[in-house]
Amino acid sequence: MNLNRLLLEGWSANPWVLGGCSVFTLLFARAFGTRARWRWLIAALAVVVLALLSPLAALADGVLFSAHMTQHILLLLIAPGLLLLALPRAFTLRVAHPLARRLPLLGWAAGIGAMWFWHAPALCNAAAVSGPVRALQTLSLLALGTLFWWPILAPAERDRLLPGHGVAYLFTACLGCSALGMILTLTPVEICSVYQAPLAASQPWADFRGLFSAQHDRQIGGLLMWIPMCSVYVAAIMLELSRWHGAPAAAEELSS
């Protein structure tokens, strides 16, 4: 268990991820050019790279459930939020369809649903062992996360929820994720048995399993879903309210 070696050699160069990120950046540049807020896009890409190519991803690959959980949060909660912040300030979805008013409901269901859906035991295990399923999971997390954040972080005010509704949206989302986190933390339920199955000899980081006992590993996963995830929602609630209060510094920064 050599942490230095992990930090140096744990990086991978998955061509699909690198290619996907490049293509996405090109498309984004073509669509928005200099109007895009590139700082945020770079941050979003960095988070994706951190989640998918870094040593964290190496550990999430069947070694540690807690690493998997961190990866999950980065892809569902952090990267999509940063991506929306990267959109040009004037960007708006020109949908006149009456169903567009229901978008927040869909977004909420997407955010919570993604968390619960991919942690059904069969799917959690499948995503850990099968490449295509994992690719599907990654893409769906990013897409559902974007859908979730849209009513909160959409650049144009008319695409966003009213502050009060936004607070309720985020608070209930926090409850939805906390519920799963609490269950994982406080009960002995096992949802990803892959993280306890013997590892293949080819897995170079197998000895990092010894970092935590299986029980601790699961608890940390649950706690990550409970406390840090909720902290992100709480931060977003603070953003909603400070925007509503006529934008002291923090909100200026996030909307300019």
Add this chain to the structure above:
Amino acid sequence: MNHAAAAPAGSLGPELSGEAVRAHWRLAWLSTVDHKRIGILYLLFAFLFFVIGGLEALFIRLQLAVPNNTLVGPDTFNALFTMHGTTMIFLVAMPALFGLANYFVPLMIGARDMAFPRLNALSVWLIPLGAALLHFSIFTGMPKVGWFAYAPLSETPYNPELGVEYWILALIVLGIGSVATAVNLIATVLCLRAPGMTLRRVPLFVWINFVNSFIVVFALPVLNAGLVMLLLDRQFGTSFFLDREGGSAVLWQHIFWAFGHPEVYILALPAFAIVSEVVPVFSRKPIFGYEFVALSSVAIALLSFAVWAHHMFTIGLGRAADTFFVIASMLIAIPTGVKVLNWTATMFRGRIRLTVAMKYAIAFVIQFTLGGLSGVTHASAALDWQTKNSYYLVAHFHYVAVGGVVFAVLAGLEYWFPKISGRMLSERLGNWTFWLMTVGFNATFGIQHVLGFVGMPRRVYTYPDFTHWGWMNLVSTVGACLMAAAGLVLAYNLLRSLRRGTSAGDNPWQGWTLEWATSSPPPAHNFVALPPLRSRRPLWDSAHPEQPDPPVGPSGPLLIPDRGKTSVWTLIASEAAFFGTLLFAFIYLNLSPHSGREAAFSLDLKMTGIFSLFLFSSSFTLWRAEAAEARGHRAGTLGWLGLTIGPGVVFLAGQAMEYVLLYREGAVLQSKLFWSSFYLVTGFHGFHVFAGLIALLIVFGLIAGGRFAGRRSPLVAIGLYWHFVDIVWVFVLATVYFLPRFL
């Protein structure tokens, strides 16, 4: 008691006279729905129980004054600290804070009354009911389990006397009353604001009480869920919190502290609210950073739900959990610290008037900061293991609860008493109270930090004569006596001022918020006319037209939500917390290995599925009934409503049938943890369906009787509740009927 009788008579406004009026007026206190009188009732109940709880505390301190004391025995001592804690939290602090909120929130937003005056009366009268239940335990053997009632100590094998039952019933009653108050406050703030009083302009007292009401709405039902489970354990032989059959005493702690930690903030936030009014007025400066105070209150409210496990470091949650909760608990110090900075910065370079109210507020800031800092030390798990069961912890939470909450309430009382009674309190007597209180408080609890560090455990009825323990305890007891003396001076001051205090006038402190824009005491209708509302200090603007505050936010027509729907949505939030707790308990109890799985297979999914369809179809028909009503089609409304009630009855009948069949098979409430929790969850859901049916039947009857001719009935609001009950059933089906089969 004589305070209770004398205060209303004395607070009689000068405009009322004549024996007949006086007699009617006294009787009217029993049936009043006026938020001001209800507020005063709250305060009187709080004062009464403050005396009782204070005497209990005094006996505790007298017993501990010297080593090896025998004034009270161990059992009495345990009963005393149980009753003291329960009384002070549920019968003193919450009523006092609710009382001030009740009196001043409507006044500050320019409203005539609370949104639901009769519900308000119900809330306040639930307090004496709860208090009577709690104190009835005097005849049955008092509860000796602490205000936290940790299982298994609170279970029948260890506490067979009925005192715990009365304690449970009292807390359920008080909890329901508190939720009703919170629902009422939320609806009042959202729906009854005067024109121009946007949510961004409400005084911080209103905003913080508004935010606090949401904590109440979510936290109290969690406790009530735990309490009914404890009651089932004690009265019906289930074992939710007993080790046999896999019940869990730790689950009780989770439930209790999931309520208990937010409860700390339920007490602290309204205290912040009071201080945020008092400090600016007596510093002659607007509050520094209104937005920061407002937002940090929301942050505290949210975080308060995520840190309860720091009360449980010593039960062995494991290092991983401890670490997360250490960090989360320390996080909550940030928004609290922000507030302390706000108050200090408001005072900085202000023209401070050191009235008694201001002195209490300043003492609050200092003492609360000390309590907060010792709280941060408890947030560190490693330190908590050493100090948790010692007097250091007692010192900590009394610095928060007394040095913080009680001092804030006293600040509020000094500040608002002239408004409530029309008379000024004596500053001289007030100073006596303040100094007796401050010296007494710090003597009592300051030294307990040291006592804790030298190892004195809490909850012990006596102690051996160890070096230094004796004199330090004596100092603490002397301090407690000083606080009792402060209480006597305060009572005398209140009575004296009611009889011959100088007249206060409308605005004795040159306050800026709307309660000072009306007479003292305010007339029944509160306001004759309101000043224009453009900023957060309307009275400042009126008094200084040459130099008004900059307007806050746009001045359009207010967005006022429907009162009925607002209240039902809030009620739904509270019910969701209740069912959430029950479902969490179900999962917690049944996910441990080998429990419930085979039992779950004896549930008849086909039958349940059919009856569930009836319930779900009723949501559809209710929706059609609402649509028919929107079109003004009465027969159609009644028809669809009938089609809603029918399937609801069928569903209940189906559930009854299921119960009968299960009972025949021997799956009774007590037989297995799975069945206990099955009946708990489905039973409470059935009960709510039943309540929903009653509500729908009433609406049906009223519509049929033509009560709402030409108007919209409350069908949509009540319908929300029915839809909610149906949605809960989806979760019950998934959790109770399906989940155990797969895990």
